[in-house]
Amino acid sequence: MPRLELKSKIEKVLYVKLKAGDDVLQAIWDTAKKYNIKAGVVVQGSGGVLKNVVVKGFPRNPLTCQLPLDAYEIEGPFMADIRGLIGVTVKSDVDISEIPLRNAPITKEPGLLETEIDKWQMLGSQGGVNTPYFHGAFTYANGHISHAGFLMPGTQVADLDSDVGIPAGYTLVIAKIKDIEIHAKLGKKGFYHDLVAKQQ
Amino acid sequence: MNRAQAIGAIDELIFARVQPGEDLIEALWEIAAKNDIKAGWVMEGSGILKRVTFQRFPHNAKTCGLFIDVYNLEGPMLCNITGIIGTMRDSGGDTSVYPLAYVKGVMETEMDRFEMGTSQGFNTPYIHNHFDVMTKDGCVMGHLMRGSIVAEANSPGDPSEFTVVIAKAKGIDFGTELRPNGFGHFIHQI
Numbered sequence: 001m002p003r004l005e006l007k008s009k010i011e012k013v014l015y016v017k018l019k020a021g022d023d024v025l026q027a028i029w030d031t032a033k034k035y036n037i038k039a040g041v042v043v044q045g046s047g048g049v050l051k052n053v054v055v056k057g058f059p060r061n062p063l064t065c066q067l068p069l070d071a072y073e074i075e076g077p078f079m080a081d082i083r084g085l086i087g088v089t090v091k092s093d094v095d096i097s098e099i100p101l102r103n104a105p106i107t108k109e110p111g112l113l114e115t116e117i118d119k120w121q122m123l124g125s126q127g128g129v130n131t132p133y134f135h136g137a138f139t140y141a142n143g144h145i146s147h148a149g150f151l152m153p154g155t156q157v158a159d160l161d162s163d164v165g166i167p168a169g170y171t172l173v174i175a176k177i178k179d180i181e182i183h184a185k186l187g188k189k190g191f192y193h194d195l196v197a198k199q200q
Numbered sequence: 201m202n203r204a205q206a207i208g209a210i211d212e213l214i215f216a217r218v219q220p221g222e223d224l225i226e227a228l229w230e231i232a233a234k235n236d237i238k239a240g241w242v243m244e245g246s247g248i249l250k251r252v253t254f255q256r257f258p259h260n261a262k263t264c265g266l267f268i269d270v271y272n273l274e275g276p277m278l279c280n281i282t283g284i285i286g287t288m289r290d291s292g293g294d295t296s297v298y299p300l301a302y303v304k305g306v307m308e309t310e311m312d313r314f315e316m317g318t319s320q321g322f323n324t325p326y327i328h329n330h331f332d333v334m335t336k337d338g339c340v341m342g343h344l345m346r347g348s349i350v351a352e353a354n355s356p357g358d359p360s361e362f363t364v365v366i367a368k369a370k371g372i373d374f375g376t377e378l379r380p381n382g383f384g385h386f387i388h389q390i
Binding site: 010138195 | 210212213214215216217218219222227230231234243244246276277278279280282332333334335336337338339341353357358359360361363365
């Protein structure tokens with residue numbers, strides 16, 4: 001079957017140490033912005049403990065759920081493993097206010113989708129056009145459950161220092177890719193990302 | 201302790217978009233064959249699956265005809281994959297000695313037996329991929345098999361979001377072979 005394939009190489013590998021209280025997704029966005037990453041891979045994120053997780057997943061019953069996707073928080077501590085794709089949000093012909101999420105006006109979800117920034121972040125973009133995008137899946141586990149989901153803002157690194165004397169920290173390994181870009185873009189019914197060869 | 205080790209380097213990265221309706225493992229086989237990947241790995245692959253087919257250990261091996269279960273889970277589900285890529289080598293092993301062939305619908309043909317090892321036959325790509333999926337009911341992990349289908353895009357005309365990043369290695373030849381005495385399973389060779 002014909003499919004889009006682009007070849008590239010790793011330009012550099014970044015190791016990023018997060019400290020207690022850091023928002024994991026915010027750290028990925030910050031790193032993408034600081035190093036001008038238009039295409040990247042979070043190869044690995046591990047080595048510490050998360051205080052909580054905020055994740056996006058499918059609702060149990062779409063008929064009784066206003067949104068096609070759930071977002072929820074679970075208190076940790078959790079061990080977690082993160083991977084995903086970094087791109088950049090690009091302009092499209094569609095405005096975010098036009099994005100229908102079923103029949104629910106998404107601004108009616110208090111605390112979840114109240115502002116325009118909330119809407120972008122529900123989609124993986126930091127804040128709209130020209131801001132970083134992270135499409136990240138992660139797995140997390142405590143003594144009772146193992147789960148997975150789509151990483152959302154609010155997921156924080158735990159501070160175990162005071163409790164058990166373990167230095168806090170969480171390490172991300174990020175590969176910056178050259179010659180291509182991953183463009184996250186609004187479509188008529190939602191968000192998608194596209195692979196684009198970088199113009200020389 | 202002695203152990204096999206080989207040192208190589210990344211030759212190139214291949215970013216590929218897997219289309220809605222495509223079988224994920226078939227797409228990976230194609231990409232590996234087209235790019236002549238003798239050793240590599242799926243560095244990242246994520247998107248939404250309509251259905252996943254996978255191997256797991258049975259709950260109770262004594263009541264299960266096989267030492268491994270194969271079954272499906274219907275989506276939609278968020279999916280993340282990683283894995284290793286090599287070649288199914290012809291080492292003289294014979295799949296017919298496998299005691300798996302009697303399982304109706306799972307292990308009936310020689311191709312079924314190779315696909316249990318996630319290849320399509322001798323001298324074809326071998327993909328050992330693990331996944332985690334998050335369905336509405338929870339998280340499942342397992343060994344990805346043929347029959348795992350990429351979900352439709354948000355709207356017709358939008359590109360698929362299922363993107364895989366494959367690292368092609370150089371300086372290493374990685375493969376798997378049938379265990380010479382024929383019993384059980386495949387073994388990796390570096």
